[in-house]
Amino acid sequence: MAIETSNNTLQQKVTELVDAGKKDQLSELIETLSCKEVTHLIVHLNQEEQTSLFKLLSPEQAAEILEEIPDLQAVYIIEYLKTKEAAAILDEMESDDQADLIMELDNDEAEAILQEMLPEEAASVRRLLAYESDCAGGMMCTEYFAFYEDQTIRSVTEDLRDNSAKYAAYKLKYIFVISRSGVLKGVLQMQDLLLAGMDRKLSDILVKEISYVDHHITLDELIDFFDTNDWFGVPVVDEERKLVGVVLRSDIREAQATRQTVEHLESQGIIGGEELRTMPVLLRAKRRLSWLSVNILLNIVAASVIAINQDTLSSVIALAVFLPIISDMSGCSGNQAVAVSMRELSIGAVYPGEVLRVLRQELAVGLINGIVLGLLIGMAAFLWKGNFYLGLVVGAALTLNTLLAVCLGGTVPLILKGLNVDPALASGPILTTITDMMGFFLTLTFASMALSHLGGL
Amino acid sequence: MAIETSNNTLQQKVTELVDAGKKDQLSELIETLSCKEVTHLIVHLNQEEQTSLFKLLSPEQAAEILEEIPDLQAVYIIEYLKTKEAAAILDEMESDDQADLIMELDNDEAEAILQEMLPEEAASVRRLLAYESDCAGGMMCTEYFAFYEDQTIRSVTEDLRDNSAKYAAYKLKYIFVISRSGVLKGVLQMQDLLLAGMDRKLSDILVKEISYVDHHITLDELIDFFDTNDWFGVPVVDEERKLVGVVLRSDIREAQATRQTVEHLESQGIIGGEELRTMPVLLRAKRRLSWLSVNILLNIVAASVIAINQDTLSSVIALAVFLPIISDMSGCSGNQAVAVSMRELSIGAVYPGEVLRVLRQELAVGLINGIVLGLLIGMAAFLWKGNFYLGLVVGAALTLNTLLAVCLGGTVPLILKGLNVDPALASGPILTTITDMMGFFLTLTFASMALSHLGGL
Numbered sequence: 001m002a003i004e005t006s007n008n009t010l011q012q013k014v015t016e017l018v019d020a021g022k023k024d025q026l027s028e029l030i031e032t033l034s035c036k037e038v039t040h041l042i043v044h045l046n047q048e049e050q051t052s053l054f055k056l057l058s059p060e061q062a063a064e065i066l067e068e069i070p071d072l073q074a075v076y077i078i079e080y081l082k083t084k085e086a087a088a089i090l091d092e093m094e095s096d097d098q099a100d101l102i103m104e105l106d107n108d109e110a111e112a113i114l115q116e117m118l119p120e121e122a123a124s125v126r127r128l129l130a131y132e133s134d135c136a137g138g139m140m141c142t143e144y145f146a147f148y149e150d151q152t153i154r155s156v157t158e159d160l161r162d163n164s165a166k167y168a169a170y171k172l173k174y175i176f177v178i179s180r181s182g183v184l185k186g187v188l189q190m191q192d193l194l195l196a197g198m199d200r201k202l203s204d205i206l207v208k209e210i211s212y213v214d215h216h217i218t219l220d221e222l223i224d225f226f227d228t229n230d231w232f233g234v235p236v237v238d239e240e241r242k243l244v245g246v247v248l249r250s251d252i253r254e255a256q257a258t259r260q261t262v263e264h265l266e267s268q269g270i271i272g273g274e275e276l277r278t279m280p281v282l283l284r285a286k287r288r289l290s291w292l293s294v295n296i297l298l299n300i301v302a303a304s305v306i307a308i309n310q311d312t313l314s315s316v317i318a319l320a321v322f323l324p325i326i327s328d329m330s331g332c333s334g335n336q337a338v339a340v341s342m343r344e345l346s347i348g349a350v351y352p353g354e355v356l357r358v359l360r361q362e363l364a365v366g367l368i369n370g371i372v373l374g375l376l377i378g379m380a381a382f383l384w385k386g387n388f389y390l391g392l393v394v395g396a397a398l399t400l401n402t403l404l405a406v407c408l409g410g411t412v413p414l415i416l417k418g419l420n421v422d423p424a425l426a427s428g429p430i431l432t433t434i435t436d437m438m439g440f441f442l443t444l445t446f447a448s449m450a451l452s453h454l455g456g457l
Numbered sequence: 458m459a460i461e462t463s464n465n466t467l468q469q470k471v472t473e474l475v476d477a478g479k480k481d482q483l484s485e486l487i488e489t490l491s492c493k494e495v496t497h498l499i500v501h502l503n504q505e506e507q508t509s510l511f512k513l514l515s516p517e518q519a520a521e522i523l524e525e526i527p528d529l530q531a532v533y534i535i536e537y538l539k540t541k542e543a544a545a546i547l548d549e550m551e552s553d554d555q556a557d558l559i560m561e562l563d564n565d566e567a568e569a570i571l572q573e574m575l576p577e578e579a580a581s582v583r584r585l586l587a588y589e590s591d592c593a594g595g596m597m598c599t600e601y602f603a604f605y606e607d608q609t610i611r612s613v614t615e616d617l618r619d620n621s622a623k624y625a626a627y628k629l630k631y632i633f634v635i636s637r638s639g640v641l642k643g644v645l646q647m648q649d650l651l652l653a654g655m656d657r658k659l660s661d662i663l664v665k666e667i668s669y670v671d672h673h674i675t676l677d678e679l680i681d682f683f684d685t686n687d688w689f690g691v692p693v694v695d696e697e698r699k700l701v702g703v704v705l706r707s708d709i710r711e712a713q714a715t716r717q718t719v720e721h722l723e724s725q726g727i728i729g730g731e732e733l734r735t736m737p738v739l740l741r742a743k744r745r746l747s748w749l750s751v752n753i754l755l756n757i758v759a760a761s762v763i764a765i766n767q768d769t770l771s772s773v774i775a776l777a778v779f780l781p782i783i784s785d786m787s788g789c790s791g792n793q794a795v796a797v798s799m800r801e802l803s804i805g806a807v808y809p810g811e812v813l814r815v816l817r818q819e820l821a822v823g824l825i826n827g828i829v830l831g832l833l834i835g836m837a838a839f840l841w842k843g844n845f846y847l848g849l850v851v852g853a854a855l856t857l858n859t860l861l862a863v864c865l866g867g868t869v870p871l872i873l874k875g876l877n878v879d880p881a882l883a884s885g886p887i888l889t890t891i892t893d894m895m896g897f898f899l900t901l902t903f904a905s906m907a908l909s910h911l912g913g914l
Contacts, residue, residue: 224493270793300834303779304778314774336748339726343718350734380757
């Protein structure tokens with residue numbers, strides 16, 4: 001509760017400073033905030049307050065904030081700013097972040113902002129926008145050191161000194177050497193410049209053995225690349241080996257983390273990207289419903305198994321107590337196996353083709369846990385009604401259905417991945433629909449077989 | 458399927474090289490593999506093959522592999538190697554990775570390995586082991602440049618040259634300056650050494666304004682620190698401001714990613730850390746059961762609501778079809794809200810104290826989605842049995858229960874976090890138990906109220 005108070009104070013203070021138009025104090029205050037605090041502050045200002053705040057901040061500081069908060073929120077803010085203001089802020093961002101935001105805007109709005117941006121910045125954004133967002137071209141940034149092979153150390157040093165303000169923001173400290181037509185020729189480290197004579201040409205001292213990647217390679221390939229190399233970044237080239245950008249290790253790590261987050265949210269039924277509670281209620285409700293309405297149909301299909309066996313159920317009404325338990329527990333067991341498979345897929349401990357191997361590995365676990373859970377629920381049923389057969393029916397159903405759920409849960413993600421269907425999204429619904437149906441079917445079928453011993457329960 | 462083949466070939470090739478004792482070829486082959494490929498290879502060798510492989514590799518290469526594969530797997534390998542071999546490999550690892558692995562071993566085994574390690578390496582591990590694993594002291598590494606303030610540039614440069622092999626592995630390129638008693642005095646960058654005269658002392662050129670953190674600060678505080686600073690690493694000091702290690706930005710990012718993974722696995726019922734399918738079957742079954750057995754008890758508690766209202770159910774047997782649907786759908790809606798809250802907590806968009814704010818934000822979504830889902834299921838019930846009241850009963854029950862589930866799902870993680878209970882672990886079971894109970898209760902209570910209109914369904 002203390003946090004709420006201190007936070008409200010921060011929010012109040014910022015709103016007061018905004019209202020009073022105290023730029024400097026505002027900027028100082030914001031400078032002291034951590035990334036989380038900035039996020040919390042911004043998402044809890046209303047739209048009008050957000051706009052006033054961003055109008056008061058310098059474009060540099062505004063850009064910094066937009067890079068720290070979720071993209072979703074940043075896009076809302078950009079949309080409400082005047083085109084000129086938005087362009088000035090975007091000018092200050094790194095090229096990959098610029099492209100990420102502009103991609104989310106309406107075409108008209110994006111075009112208007114690009115028109116207002118510095119020509120050089122706009123051009124680099126347009127180049128990035130031409131790529132798919134999850135390939136090297138879409139994730140690269142265009143802030144990097146590149147000089148021509150026929151330049152002397154002296155001319156490079158002078159350029160570095162003259163543009164030191166601009167270069168300070170460059171994250172990758174390698175110097176790439178290119179031909180006059182832009183073809184990547186080699187690389188240098190900063191200290192190589194210090195050690196060589198001033199009149200030597202770059203072509204004399206460059207390192208020719210250099211790793212580079214094609215502009216169309218995918219995030220997965222980039223992850224592998226950085227796994228096998230120690231570089232902080234890698235140059236990206238086109239078909240003619242012309243240098244078009246650099247991909248940073250840190251950006252790939254971040255993309256990897258984002259993908260993991262998206263997968264987690266998808267597996268819990270938040271699809272189409274992140275949801276922030278500051279999004280409009282109708283949008284949030286609609287996005288969540290898109291997933292729920294598929295699920296309710298699947299649920300109805302599964303429950304139809306009960307409807308079909310309604311006669312058995314009406315003779316043994318006690319079974320109605322166990323149907324939800326059996327379907328829910330099988331779902332839990334299956335989801336554990338799904339989680340392990342998703343994790344093993346992501347670290348490479350299993351490949352999509354290894355369905356049979358996983359099946360073998362899950363069979364034993366499913367059998368053990370099925371028997372233990374079956375005994376538990378069987379005993380509970382027996383103790384409740386004093387009828388051995390009731391215990392046997394529900395115990396056997398849960399045992400078998402757990403085995404099935406664990407085997408399915410372990411293998412379904414691999415099969416979906418192999419079929420190029422997103423396993424994070426589809427594994428859960430597929431799993432629970434099948435295990436629900438089978439759970440109901442097994443329980444009611446076993447019961448109908450033992451009906452003469454179960455009458456009147 | 459292609460992947461399985463190519464992978465089996467790799468595994469075969471490695472096993473053949475191991476059997477033939479061809480060290481060099483083996484080492485060359487392994488050098489070309491990505492992190493994922495190494496993980497896949499290792500987890501699919503049996504224990505004997507793993508041991509033979511690690512005996513053939515150089516300690517450096519073995520150390521590199523242990524750093525790339527999951528800790529869990531690395532610990533198994535260490536346990537099966539001879540103490541001497543394990544110690545030689547651990548000697549080659551970075552201090553924080555050494556400590557992570559040794560912490561997982563039995564005390565006796567850990568002590569035996571520490572005895573065999575280089576005294577200097579063992580001492581640094583013991584220092585790290587004294588800390589909690591999620592504070593700066595437990596996450597720092599002890600490979601960093603530190604020189605005394607009264608040393609000259611010349612003596613430092615000589616030392617750098619003489620020990621260049623050792624220093625090449627140091628990730629943080631800042632040079633820390635300490636007093637003879639070890640107190641942190643300032644920092645230098647490599648290039649500062651190049652620019653100053655050889656006979657000047659470090660105390661003349663050091664930068665005194667330096668950020669540092671206390672050895673007891675937590676992962677959360679470190680995340681905030683790196684959010685507000687651009688450094689690649691930060692020095693860690695004890696109560697007397699003596700330098701004891703450095704924490705790297707990359708290690709904090711990794712710890713953050715690990716925590717996210719653990720939370721995801723916990724929320725799916727994999728608790729006590731990661732599970733690999735190469736772990737012994739009984740251990741895997743037992744760990745999964747620990748979670749399932751709590752769940753089955755909660756399920757029985759929830760289902761007891763059905764048992765209590767058995768009379769209503771036996772008069773309207775059709776309701777048995779809807780009970781699992783209502784409980785399952787409410788669980789889905791609630792889990793969506795849990796996922797959004799967990800995400801908002803992790804990015805700082807919401808603080809644990811803001812329960813009322815979240816409640817307000819979820820009420821509207823819960824109501825909208827509740828009404829839509831309620832109408833859907835109500836219409837399905839009406840179409841099936843042609844009875845308006847059946848539709849009304851199940852529709853109203855699902856509407857109300859969805860509202861409840863969404864409100865609970867949004868707020869329970871915040872409340873648990875505020876109470877310092879792990880929300881990833883506990884939110885799911887608490888949520889589904891309450892929404893199951895309430896779903897059964899609402900359906901059967903509404904039905905008993907409308908019983909005269911429902912007879913014989």
